[in-house]
Amino acid sequence: MTPPGSRTGEDAEDLDVEEVLALVNDSSGHHARGPAARGGTDGIPTPPRQDAPAPSDRHRATPWPEARAVAERAARTAVRAARRAPVSVPLGAALGLTLAVPLDALTDLPSFDTSAMDGWAVAGPAPWSVRDESVLAGHAGPAPLTDGEAVPIATGARIPPDTTAVLRTEHGRTDDKGRLHATRDVMTGQDIRPRGQECRTGDQLLPVGTLVTPAVLGLAAAAGYDTVTAVPRPRADVLVLGDELLTEGLPHDGLIRDALGPMLPPWLRALGAEVTAVRRVRDDADALHEAIGTSEADLVVTTGGTAAGPVDHLHPTLRRLGAELLVDGVKVRPGHPMLLARTTETQHLVGLPGNPLAAVSGLLTLAEPLLRILAARPAPEAYTVPLRDGVQGHPHDTRLVPVVLRGDQAVPLHYNGPAMLRGIAAADALAVVPPGGAHAGQGAELLDLPWAAAGIGVCFT
Ligand SMILES: Nc1nc2c(c(=O)[nH]1)N[C@H]1C(S)=C(S)[C@@H](COP(=O)(O)OP(=O)(O)OC[C@H]3O[C@@H](n4cnc5c(N)ncnc54)[C@H](O)[C@@H]3O)O[C@H]1N2
Numbered sequence: 001m002t003p004p005g006s007r008t009g010e011d012a013e014d015l016d017v018e019e020v021l022a023l024v025n026d027s028s029g030h031h032a033r034g035p036a037a038r039g040g041t042d043g044i045p046t047p048p049r050q051d052a053p054a055p056s057d058r059h060r061a062t063p064w065p066e067a068r069a070v071a072e073r074a075a076r077t078a079v080r081a082a083r084r085a086p087v088s089v090p091l092g093a094a095l096g097l098t099l100a101v102p103l104d105a106l107t108d109l110p111s112f113d114t115s116a117m118d119g120w121a122v123a124g125p126a127p128w129s130v131r132d133e134s135v136l137a138g139h140a141g142p143a144p145l146t147d148g149e150a151v152p153i154a155t156g157a158r159i160p161p162d163t164t165a166v167l168r169t170e171h172g173r174t175d176d177k178g179r180l181h182a183t184r185d186v187m188t189g190q191d192i193r194p195r196g197q198e199c200r201t202g203d204q205l206l207p208v209g210t211l212v213t214p215a216v217l218g219l220a221a222a223a224g225y226d227t228v229t230a231v232p233r234p235r236a237d238v239l240v241l242g243d244e245l246l247t248e249g250l251p252h253d254g255l256i257r258d259a260l261g262p263m264l265p266p267w268l269r270a271l272g273a274e275v276t277a278v279r280r281v282r283d284d285a286d287a288l289h290e291a292i293g294t295s296e297a298d299l300v301v302t303t304g305g306t307a308a309g310p311v312d313h314l315h316p317t318l319r320r321l322g323a324e325l326l327v328d329g330v331k332v333r334p335g336h337p338m339l340l341a342r343t344t345e346t347q348h349l350v351g352l353p354g355n356p357l358a359a360v361s362g363l364l365t366l367a368e369p370l371l372r373i374l375a376a377r378p379a380p381e382a383y384t385v386p387l388r389d390g391v392q393g394h395p396h397d398t399r400l401v402p403v404v405l406r407g408d409q410a411v412p413l414h415y416n417g418p419a420m421l422r423g424i425a426a427a428d429a430l431a432v433v434p435p436g437g438a439h440a441g442q443g444a445e446l447l448d449l450p451w452a453a454a455g456i457g458v459c460f461t
Pocket residue numbers: 240241242244245256257258259260261303304305306307308309312335336337352353354355356358418
């Protein structure tokens with residue numbers, strides 16, 4: 001095993017989905033846990049990491065693109081350390097997973113010569129005498145035809161031996177003696193799907209690394225699979241911090257509704273995670289320490305407590321746990337206090353700011369790349385769309401602005417303040433607005449939202 005941090009940054013960049021998959025497949029079950037695995041605790045020195053900021057940069061915010069790259073590298077390091085074995089998952093539970101072995105056909109498809117149409121199986125030239133019985137889908141072994149014979153047949157039924165063609169219902173006419181005639185030319189083999197037309201047993205249908213979509217589930221079932229072998233879903237625990245949060249009813253007396261508890265779990269699932277726990281943690285340093293320290297998840301997501309308020313316990317707690325801060329603030333608005341920490345060799349923590357749109361920003365900046373690599377999902381192709389309206393920029397930081405897609409333009413939405421969800425709830429994507437802003441017509445990179453057309457929005461289970 002390559003020890004974490006021993007690769008050069010350049011090598012680590014080259015570790016792509018295939019290598020992640022290779023590591024998953026070559027699982028040795030090594031999984032460091034507990035305090036000894038926490039860098040810098042119990043007198044164990046923390047080795048220098050290629051994905052940690054240099055000590056002099058520790059308290060400087062990371063540029064937005066770099067923060068995402070750090071999250072990817074951190075995940076690669078965790079994949080190398082964890083070496084989680086591939087899992088066999090029933091088709092009904094496999095949506096959104098990544099194939100860890102190729103999907104090879106377990107059968108010929110079709111597995112028998114099949115009628116492509118409702119009509120008659122015919123043998124030899126017209127006219128044909130028509131048998132009384134019909135051949136239906138699901139029937140086994142129809143009797144062979146002899147020349148001059150026809151038998152009614154349904155779409156999907158087995159073709160009787162010695163059939164020369166299938167004549168569609170609408171292309172046949174029966175005369176007064178009950179003989180069948182064709183109203184147009186009949187080509188040998190027409191409307192017969194020959195066995196193995198789509199694949200032969202053993203053919204590779206899909207390679208390793210394929211995302212399991214609804215169509216993949218359908219293909220796997222057709223090809224004889226009950227389960228697929230996939231990269232295990234990364235586990236995520238969500239810790240919602242804040243004594244001011246209500247879980248029901250109207251805000252009152254300075255208390256507000258928790259917007260993140262309902263929003264984050266399904267969003268994390270759409271990003272490929274299995275959400276193993278959603279816990280509310282009161283504003284108490286010991287409670288937070290216990291919640292993080294006992295989590296067995298690959299990713300702990302906290303909300304709130306990232307800033308320097310009187311009850312913002314996250315930084316001190318991470319220090320107490322001996323966690324290593326890989327990103328401590330990002331040059332992005334909203335969400336700049338977001339953070340990424342390595343809590344153990346195989347576990348990371350993403351600290352999302354409490355303001356709800358700032359939390360979304362942190363989710364897409366840090367949690368998305370981390371989960372994508374852990375789940376061995378392919379990176380989405382970056383794409384840009386012209387902005388219909390200019391967007392004011394931050395002087396130094398990237399801005400993420402909710403947009404809707406209208407025609408071939410992205411229309412920036414109002415209500416994009418850090419504490420607002422009204423814009424993002426109506427949005428198709430977040431536009432990445434560089435420092436200094438963007439003028440009308442300028443192309444902006446878009447981050448798709450999971451429910452928008454291009455994403456795997458089908459993960460809402
Ligand atoms: N002195 C400074 N204060 C703040 C700074 C700063 O740089 N210096 N940054 C501001 C920014 S930007 C943000 S974002 C927030 C981050 O705050 P925290 O992560 O510490 O979060 P909280 O203080 O706990 O909450 C902030 C805000 O969000 C509300 N909140 C929290 N959790 C939820 C939830 N689950 N659902 C809905 N709303 C939530 C909370 O009530 C606060 O209003 O810090 C600024 N301050």
